[in-house]
Amino acid sequence: MAQEHCTNQGECRTGQFTALLALGGLVILGALYAFFTLEHHGHVLTGMNNQIVWGLPHVFAVFLIVAASGALNVASIGSVFGKDVYKKRAPLSGMLALALLAGGLAVLVLDLGRPDRLIVAMTHYNFQSIFAWNMIFYNGFFAIVGLYLITLMDRKLKAWSKPVGYMAFFWRLGLTTATGSIFGFLVARAGYNSALMAPMFIIMSFAYGLAIFMVVQSAMYTWNGLVLDEGVRRRMKNLLAIFVGASLYFTVVFHLTNLYFAKQWDFERFILLDGGIYTQVFWIGQVLLGGIVPLILLFMPRTKDAQKICFCFLAPLLVILGGLAQMYVTIIGGQAFPMQMFPGHEVTSTFFDGVVAQYSPTMYEWLLGMGGVGITFVLTVVAVRAFKFMPQDDFHVLQMRRSTD
Amino acid sequence: MARLAKWLRLAALMFAVAFSAIASIPAVAGVDLPKIEKGKGDKCVEDTQYMRRNHMDLLKHHRDDTMRKGIRTTKHSLKKCVECHASEKSGSVAASKEDFCAACHSYASVKLDCWDCHATKPGKKSPTQLGQGGVQMQSSPLIAATQPGESK
Amino acid sequence: MNEHDKPNSVEAQARRDFLKTGALVAGATLAPGVLFYGVAHSRAPEEAASSDKRFGLLIDTTKCGDGCNDCVSACNTENGLTGETGPQDSQWIRKVDIKDLRTGYVQSLPMMCQHCENPPCVDVCPTGASMKRADGIVLVDRHTCIGCRYCMMACPYKARSFVHEPLTDQNPEVPRGKGCVESCTFCVQRVDRDEQPACVEACNTQGHNAMIFGDLKDPESALNKALKAASSIEVRADLALNTGVRYQGI
Numbered sequence: 001m002a003q004e005h006c007t008n009q010g011e012c013r014t015g016q017f018t019a020l021l022a023l024g025g026l027v028i029l030g031a032l033y034a035f036f037t038l039e040h041h042g043h044v045l046t047g048m049n050n051q052i053v054w055g056l057p058h059v060f061a062v063f064l065i066v067a068a069s070g071a072l073n074v075a076s077i078g079s080v081f082g083k084d085v086y087k088k089r090a091p092l093s094g095m096l097a098l099a100l101l102a103g104g105l106a107v108l109v110l111d112l113g114r115p116d117r118l119i120v121a122m123t124h125y126n127f128q129s130i131f132a133w134n135m136i137f138y139n140g141f142f143a144i145v146g147l148y149l150i151t152l153m154d155r156k157l158k159a160w161s162k163p164v165g166y167m168a169f170f171w172r173l174g175l176t177t178a179t180g181s182i183f184g185f186l187v188a189r190a191g192y193n194s195a196l197m198a199p200m201f202i203i204m205s206f207a208y209g210l211a212i213f214m215v216v217q218s219a220m221y222t223w224n225g226l227v228l229d230e231g232v233r234r235r236m237k238n239l240l241a242i243f244v245g246a247s248l249y250f251t252v253v254f255h256l257t258n259l260y261f262a263k264q265w266d267f268e269r270f271i272l273l274d275g276g277i278y279t280q281v282f283w284i285g286q287v288l289l290g291g292i293v294p295l296i297l298l299f300m301p302r303t304k305d306a307q308k309i310c311f312c313f314l315a316p317l318l319v320i321l322g323g324l325a326q327m328y329v330t331i332i333g334g335q336a337f338p339m340q341m342f343p344g345h346e347v348t349s350t351f352f353d354g355v356v357a358q359y360s361p362t363m364y365e366w367l368l369g370m371g372g373v374g375i376t377f378v379l380t381v382v383a384v385r386a387f388k389f390m391p392q393d394d395f396h397v398l399q400m401r402r403s404t405d
Numbered sequence: 406m407a408r409l410a411k412w413l414r415l416a417a418l419m420f421a422v423a424f425s426a427i428a429s430i431p432a433v434a435g436v437d438l439p440k441i442e443k444g445k446g447d448k449c450v451e452d453t454q455y456m457r458r459n460h461m462d463l464l465k466h467h468r469d470d471t472m473r474k475g476i477r478t479t480k481h482s483l484k485k486c487v488e489c490h491a492s493e494k495s496g497s498v499a500a501s502k503e504d505f506c507a508a509c510h511s512y513a514s515v516k517l518d519c520w521d522c523h524a525t526k527p528g529k530k531s532p533t534q535l536g537q538g539g540v541q542m543q544s545s546p547l548i549a550a551t552q553p554g555e556s557k
Numbered sequence: 558m559n560e561h562d563k564p565n566s567v568e569a570q571a572r573r574d575f576l577k578t579g580a581l582v583a584g585a586t587l588a589p590g591v592l593f594y595g596v597a598h599s600r601a602p603e604e605a606a607s608s609d610k611r612f613g614l615l616i617d618t619t620k621c622g623d624g625c626n627d628c629v630s631a632c633n634t635e636n637g638l639t640g641e642t643g644p645q646d647s648q649w650i651r652k653v654d655i656k657d658l659r660t661g662y663v664q665s666l667p668m669m670c671q672h673c674e675n676p677p678c679v680d681v682c683p684t685g686a687s688m689k690r691a692d693g694i695v696l697v698d699r700h701t702c703i704g705c706r707y708c709m710m711a712c713p714y715k716a717r718s719f720v721h722e723p724l725t726d727q728n729p730e731v732p733r734g735k736g737c738v739e740s741c742t743f744c745v746q747r748v749d750r751d752e753q754p755a756c757v758e759a760c761n762t763q764g765h766n767a768m769i770f771g772d773l774k775d776p777e778s779a780l781n782k783a784l785k786a787a788s789s790i791e792v793r794a795d796l797a798l799n800t801g802v803r804y805q806g807i
């Protein structure tokens with residue numbers, strides 16, 4: 001009973017709360033350690049090199065950024081499409097989106113060769129660069145979603161939440177398109193140059209964002225000793241299944257277009273058949289663990305308890321894992337595949353032309369990448385504690401239902 | 406919230422690093438003024454007082470002109486500064502605390518990142534310049550052989 | 558940089574005048590194997606690089622020796638690179654050996670920044686650090702490069718390197734340092750005093766004569782004459798980047 005007072009912010013379980021913060025703080029400290037070490041010694045200490053120029057930190061960063069836009073999806077379904085169950089979850093969804101974006105951007109910044117010149121990046125814009133546009137989209141995202149959160153949480157401004165929600169919805173689509181285009185515009189590389197990159201990123205962002213939302217939501221309910229309403233759970237489960245299915249479908253289409261239209265046979269062969277680690281990560285990580293297994297879990301009839309675990313934790317967690325795998329294959333696999341400068345020729349040089357580039361991340365890359373997750377985690381924990389992010393009315397309905405049982 | 410503050414502090418720190426190149430507050434009393442080694446030649450390209458206040462602007466302006474437009478006048482070029490002001494002892498403008506740039510900048514505690522990329526010593530001349538001067542410092546048979554008029 | 562300030566300025570001036578005269582007769586042979594082509598006139602130090610010129614390079618792969626590394630060593634010396642070839646080491650120019658898979662025909666050629674007219678590296682750079690000078694030379698402004706490496710992702714020729722370690726004792730004319738991206742500059746410090754890039758000079762001095770450097774916009778330049786005389790290609794012509802570096806014989 002006492003727990004009911006703790007649902008939103010309460011003073012209870014301070015010990016555990018502090019422990020969570022300490023855990024997150026530790027991870028962030030690790031990232032800072034890596035940052036300062038790299039700042040001093042340079043990127044020699046990492047596994048990144050002149051062939052694999054973007055490594056593990058970018059896998060985490062892009063994943064978090066893409067997931068940020070997807071996490072906002074719940075709010076969009078609520079505001080834009082007027083679904084009540086989702087409306088109740090809009091604040092949590094908006095907050096998560098901000099936390100994820102902050103985590104992802106932090107990793108990007110911490111990995112720069114000259115992070116001390118961040119101010120340069122903010123004052124010199126090259127408007128031709130999709131990367132610069134991304135920075136504008138990210139800053140705008142903070143502003144708009146922040147505003148959106150305010151309109152949601154302040155009763156007087158509630159009326160504004162719908163138009164601002166619309167704005168956030170479109171801004172978010174733009175953001176993910178821009179993020180996907182970072183890769184899509186790289187005409188030089190066989191693995192990236194595809195118009196499908198941006199839409200594929202959007203679909204995948206839906207899946208990753210919703211998965212993270214579900215994990216956080218489940219954790220909050222468990223933390224507060226509550227059980228998520230059956231109906232809400234089923235809806236979210238179905239939605240996640242749709243997104244995961246759509247991501248799989250897009251993956252198939254992406255590779256098929258590469259095969260039949262773009263004639264990127266060598267690259268496809270590399271990813272799908274003989275790319276070693278990348279082939280494995282693709283099939284086992286992205287397709288099997290991140291796609292097929294969650295779908296089976298989501299649709300397999302189970303007892304109620306088992307369902308709770310599968311729907312609310314296991315399936316979304318696998319989707320998250322699959323998302324990281326997908327980023328790994330896209331970002332690192334795309335660079336490892338040798339660039340084709342002389343078609344029909346066998347190429348050798350001192351600069352690793354014509355060979356599959358080797359990449360083995362060191363501790364520093366893991367620390368940086370996990371640091372982004374840590375930042376997201378800490379921001380979320382603090383925000384959930386300090387503000388009312390617990391889905392509100394739903395909880396109420398739930399109790400009413402219980403009492404009538 | 407404490408962690409949030411930590412993250413903010415990190416951001417603030419980064420900004421501070423960037424800004425430290427701009428903001429300088431000279432210490433007032435009780436500290437010896439830096440001893441500045443005299444440069445070669447009679448006088449600087451500008452008045453000393455003017456240089457003290459404005460050298461960074463001149464250098465920045467010149468750097469953009471050279472880098473972006475290919476203007477290669479020597480009056481305000483960093484390379485020329487180094488050639489005149491490199492210390493007799495260390496041969497550099499920033500190798501030891503007494504050297505020209507380092508002396509003032511450590512006194513005013515203004516961090517410099519020029520020397521991350523730029524040479525602090527007038528040092529080796531490029532092979533072609535050597536060719537003109539006739540002094541051989543680097544052994545590169547290929548290039549040494551390119552002096553005009555010389556036959557192979 | 559300015560030769561007038563040097564004690565040997567008389568010599569330098571004499572040489573410059575000599576070159577001018579040489580240029581008038583469009584490509585004078587100064588010594589066997591040393592051709593000074595395309596130096597139409599010297600640009601005064603205070604004069605900005607102009608778009609009346611576009612520097613380019615023609616590489617004749619049939620003259621490029623298999624196993625010859627002269628251009629690479631010359632570049633390393635000129636620009637202060639170590640010459641090491643680990644995955645994290647900078648290489649501004651490299652020798653690429655290609656073998657036709659059908660016929661087995663083997664060729665060797667130098668590959669470096671192609672100084673594209675529509676450079677993808679410049680398009681993607683978020684801060685504008687990657688830039689193309691008016692005369693077509695593509696450079697990285699290390700003062701604004703934040704080391705994001707997006708340009709390395711975008712370059713179709715793998716022409717760029719990231720400096721992974723702190724550096725010391727740079728060549729005063731070629732500043733370079735940790736955390737920034739760099740690539741072939743056509744030896745801009747030399748070009749600005751009317752000299753040829755170090756690789757070209759080395760190749761010609763050694764008697765290979767596989768490279769001709771010059772002004773693509775000057776119809777009289779040796780470069781343009783050579784381009785007119787035989788067919789040449791740009792690598793990855795499908796991308797339509799209109800590279801400043803072209804190849805003959807592939």
Ligand code: SF4
Pocket residue numbers: 669670671672673676677678679695711712713714715716717740
């Ligand atoms: S070759 Fe690469 S680095 Fe050079 S201009 Fe073209 S895209 Fe840029």
Ligand code: SF4
Pocket residue numbers: 681682683684685686687697701702703704705706707708709737738
């Ligand atoms: S690494 Fe430097 S030059 Fe390259 S894109 Fe980033 S900021 Fe521009």
